[in-house]
Amino acid sequence: MATAVAQLPAVRPPPPPTSSGFDDLEDAEMDNLLSAIDEKKLEQAEMGEPTAYLAYYKYLLPWKQLYLWLNRTYTVPSTSRNFTHREFAFTLQNEAYLRYNSFGSPEDLKREVCRLNPARFEIGPVYSAKPKDRKTVQKTLFKPVSRELVFDIDMTDYDEIRTCCTGKGICKRCWAFISVAVKVLDEMIREDFGYKHLLWVYSGRRGIHCWISDEEACALNDDARRAIIGWVDIIKGSANTTKKVDVGGYVPNGPGNSNNGGNGRALHPSLRRALEGNDGQGPLKMAFVDVILRDQDCFKEKKQWETLLNLLPTSELDAITKLRAKWSTHPFRPSLDKWSDVTEAAAKSKKQGIWKTALEDVILQYTYPRVDTEVSKHLNHLLKSPFVIHPATGKVCVPLTVTQVDKFDPDRDCPSISQLLREMHVATQKNGIDLHKEKGQMSSMRAFWDQTSLKPFVETMDRHVKAIMQDLRQAKKEKDAKSFDF
Structure with missing residues (x-):
């Protein structure tokens, strides 16, 4: 993989690695971007300006919520195998693709993301060994053992039906197809399969993903996943x-x-x-x-x-x-x-x-919902992380409840990276926050999302995570109670 990556043409080289974590990561360039309220310059951030991405990763992405969601344990701050043995894949700004990354803590993940400054990153399964150590493990013993059950609905599959947009385009009118698909799938998954912890995430352009975090769903093997998607998928045939x-x-x-x-x-x-x-x-x-x-x-x-x-x-x-x-x-x-x-x-x-x-x-x-069946069939499938930026639109991949999906307008309601940077700049100026003084603390999980339009979406993620943790605690109590039965 490293050799293949090295041979790729460098369209835009990633930032150089640093020995001191976050302290020297393009701070002067980033501060210039935040302080100069130049609308044209900020709008360029929509199309993948690296400095804007770095500012987003350092100051806005809700790392704590992302970690708690993936870690899936009721004991905080204990880091479980659900996180330490989890694969992360990075698509760099020069289009190089780095797989089999894993991290011991959310701070390590944030530090590496800020070092690489990727265009996006994806989340894969939990493996039998840490993905970064896979070359030290016998090949037959390195395998995926757990992963959220996922569904992907893409508006492109509705091109033969919708009349308002085609291809990569999407508007509030054709979003109605997504809305009814979510409504039907959400009820089906809950009623027919008994799963509770469904997280719907806007893809940032023309689709939506569903992540199911119930323990039983995460433990499904490939055969069981194929059976479920075969049950759900009833739209067959080509255009x-x-x-x-x-x-x-x-x-x-x-x-x-x-x-x-x-x-x-x-x-x-x-x-x-x-x-x-x-x-x-x-x-x-x-x-x-x-x-x-x-x-x-x-x-x-x-x-x-x-x-x-x-x-x-x-x-x-x-x-x-x-x-x-x-x-x-x-x-x-x-x-x-x-x-x-x-x-x-x-x-x-x-x-x-x-x-x-x-x-x-x-x-x-x-x-009826049109799902991408290949996304759901395999444990080792990688899917774009919540809260990353879609590189083609500059939109954030935000979590949504079923009710929010119904009212959601992708053009009007989804925050963009340039919008969030403007909001953060205004908030830091208003509250007298000096980012130069903050930079030494960036290894912590602090973020400024609560002062931007990202806040309601992070709060949606918060509620989802709390529900998972409550269920885990309850399951632990019931298990402990049974252990005292004679």
Whole structure:
């Protein structure tokens, strides 16, 4: 790895190593950046200005919360194997990629991040030995043993559906796809798998990650992870595949007719819950009307409504022909009206069960969460850390609750590195804080995030960490109580 890294062309060399920790890390250059309120210069920080990254790592990133989350122990300040045997990977400013880093303390991690000043860093699994010592361990004995169960939802997978943006673009309108996906996945994971400690983290550009920290989830092997993602993932096929959902067809006189009020098939309760909720209007049905039909108008163009017609029951050719003729005559008919035409055709048919099944599949195909399955399958997968900066946008990867996700606007609500540096500069000036005097204390976990718009997101992380620690304490109490039983 070291040889390969050395051969990479140096686009922008990382800062030189220092022997005194934080004391001499580009302080003059960083202070110039903070003191000169030059909007253009600060905006350049969005695109990966190294000095701005260094200021963020030294003064703003909430190292304490990140450490407590990964350490996962109820005894503080005891450092567990969950941290000391954890892999960290760094992407440097010159695009070199350094894997198998590990640290004995959060101070060591912060010190190395500030020394390397990476464009970002990723978190991997806990190994059987410290990753930095892997070459001293027999190869067959060095293996991943624990890792949070993770899910990744990327807006790119919705390109064939959304009409407001494409590719790397994202706005509040298409964020609604992420919002409903989080709502459905969060409930499914909690209700069907019994996990409690879910941390949702905005990716900084066009997606969201879910980290599940329950002990049982972290202990899952690759086979169990593949089984879970296979259970969750129901959207199959490429962009050229018309029908992407197959969760069972209509069965005349089947169990679905008697057990599910004539639904025609026995969907898994989690899918039925996502579709219908407790009152017949679950999150997917609501999103289909509000997002797919009203806002995105997904069946406006001929290619789009032809896809819809191809998803209707093939046995109902006469009804489909009439719909095609009507929409060809009125090409600008809104998607909401087109869907009303479809439901009217279904109501007139004698094959109610077949139609109901087909329409449910349409709703699932357009609104059900689309997850990157490869991210979830393996223990050794690396995923971008919470609170790092997305190098292409300058946005912070912030934690969110399900309620916050629903209200979140990536453009308006996510703090950027330039915004945070401005806020920190104003706060330090207002409070008379001299960063030159602070620099000798930077090996501590002190940060200035509480004086910036990063504060509510760190507080979200705080609550998440406290919930994990409370559960660990309770489990320890129960275990101790059992040890006294005779």
